[in-house]
Amino acid sequence: MVTMQQIADRCGVSRGTVDRALHHKEGVREEVAERIRATAREMGYISNRLVMQQTRQWKIGVVLHSSHSMFVRMLCDLFASFSERELIPNVTVIVRSMYDMDIQHQLTLIDELVTSEHIDGLALMPLANTLVRDRINDLSEKMGIPVVTFNTDIADANRIAYVGPDNIAAGRAAAALMGMVMQGHGSVLPILGQRSGHYADSQRYTGFWAEMAENFPNIRVLHPECSFLDESLAERIAARAIQSDSSLRGIYLTSAGREGVYRAVNAGADERSEKIHVVVHDITDGNVRMVKKGTVDFIIGQDVKTQGTLPIRLLYDYLERHQFPKERMNMTDITIKFRGNV
Template identity: 40%
Template sequence: MAITLNQIAEICGVSRGTVDRALHNKGNVRPAVAERIKAVANEYGYTPNRAGLALSRASHPIRIGVIIISVQTPFMQIVLDAARREARRLATFSVEVIFRLSPSLDPVEQVSMIEELVEQHHISALAITPLDCLLVETKINELIDQRGIPVVTFNTDLPNIRRLCYVGQENLSSGRTVAELMRLVTRESGTVVTISSSWMYHSAFRERLKGFKEELLTPDSSLQLREVMLPNDDSNVVYEHTLRLLQEIPDLTGIYAITPGYAGVCSALVDSGRARGVHLIMHDEIPANLYELRRGVADFVIGQDAVQQGALPLSLLADYIQLKQQPPKEFYHTDIRVLLRHNIENLL
């Protein structure tokens, strides 16, 4: 049985109220005494009663703001669904989660969302997929430094903000993984094309490409690389550009689809008759991509655990606010899942 507040008080020779104030950082406890109380609590594995905390705070619920970008994409829909499920669970502990969703990559809009959550909804914490620009970075650091609002980033990260932690894939390693797979399947011959839409303000896409190039373009490799940046990830736009590339590059042996728009790449490969001759690797464990794996159009899909990215940031923030539990690590990197048609039967 876990140790109780009364037992900690008896061991430390103080009152139960003193133990409660020390463990929940309520003040009015001498530092040496508070340190002793916390040491005993840690030694005996004391766990605060979240249900009790919820009852005591029912009249003043904790509010966590959540901002998600590119919410129209199938992958981010899975992230959103997981976050909403976690929000329903936390609601039983007097935690209210307020969502703000954007289909765009607009820094001004994101800053406006942050300001609205703070000024109108008085959030206690923020989980965010941040855009990579100085405007957003400055606003988030202002929340942390001036208002004391804890922040967890997920899916994308900003290295220069003072957030609690990051939940998501290590994108440099993800790109390097794709490069290693591409070198194997192409036998390091021909031309490889990377296809992405504009990754301005989106650090994850940029890091994927950087890792891919670092691993692919080694001094001993004979592969040629051509980078294609499209104005957007509309499937029709991606389809037309991919068809053109297939016509222009006769020795095209591999395509790395970095950003959404995967359906356009797959359709172009099928319609051109080159689906069996050009190796395709793309991201995101979504039903449409798994289907392309199964029918042999794609060689590999790189998964990154959308469910964990949606749920864990809220859980970490709730623990930080209610239970005073600092996240034990700065980076919660999700698995880099390499999926191929022989290991996806249970996912379809």
């Protein structure tokens, strides 16, 4: 049988450090704790305490929308592997994702998890709708099922916490970077993925517009277009702007439509003397490739790992240990990727 001391010897730390890491206590740097847990998995370690905890199996449901997005698919993978990665065998994570952004579809998935899977807690990527807010309140107040929202929030819903980015601040960061590479002049076209249903698009655009108006008054922000998750439409929107506006020097993408825009920018590169600068959100393989190619100037990241882990951790602590989250608003880091650090 593998012991904590054997794990400690393998990792070059003390037995107490191993105990704190395996049972998620404070006092161990996260990178060290992850290395210890990975070693424990590799060596086949199961603690007596974790075996005892299996007498109460918690079911936590997860509902995500927009699974067409690579970022959302990354989140799905993180949630699905949570119990194995975090060495918490008495948590079962049940993931439901939807390709679309239909309100009734999301409500149906939530109800299915409650009535068929009998979940104890819910991590929800909410659509922007009062019906979703009301369902969160019903779960919390009438059924005693705690809810953590992630990625986007419904501020007036009775959730125990939110985990995700400050999308307005992320939009401001995008504008600051765009303004610098455009050297304060020219016009920039914002392209939104959706006009309604998802807070991220509108909040990012709000932040982008405010930063441009305050600090780059000589840059003209064109009326935002919407791709409606249609890559071909995004390509045509970008191509028309590139061909018709000689002052166009930037395209800002709040979410979807990236591949279409990349095609249009690359196709029009030879016809223009000045580069079209592109700023996008989410650190995905496709976006990183476009940075390396020179099509994209900056990627605004939002810490996928924290979003795919902390909601379950907060719900588990609430259910198992009766610990209310220390912070109701758990903002993820805004990170910047460009050709110098990809």
